[in-house]
Amino acid sequence: MREQALGVVGRxxxxxxxxxxxxxxxxxxxxxxxxxxxxxxxxxxxLEEMFVEMGVIGLNTIELYPVRPQNEVFExxxxxxxxxx
Numbered sequence: 404m405r406e407q408a409l410g411v412v413g414r415x416x417x418x419x420x421x422x423x424x425x426x427x428x429x430x431x432x433x434x435x436x437x438x439x440x441x442x443x444x445x446x447x448x449x450l451e452e453m454f455v456e457m458g459v460i461g462l463n464t465i466e467l468y469p470v471r472p473q474n475e476v477f478e479x480x481x482x483x484x485x486x487x488x
Contacts, residue, residue, distance in 0.1 A: 411457045422453040438463070
């Protein structure tokens with residue numbers, strides 16, 4: 404498992420780019436054995452495929468939280484409130 408993890412570290416950006424994604428940052432917590440990825444990508448399915456190729460899925464639990472820049476969230480909510488329920 405250690406060799407697999409170390410082998411993918413140098414290829415993460417290459418793999419992400421091949422899937423149309425960009426890794427913005429990666430952080431780890433040694434005590435909880437948790438790794439956090441901030442990834443910009445087209446959709447959750449693409450991110451899933453990227454993590455499968457990296458070999459991360461199957462070794463870890465993956466939780467995806469799709470987020471948008473806050474200004475886009477406000478614009479979306481404002482547009483919906485003008486239309487009505």
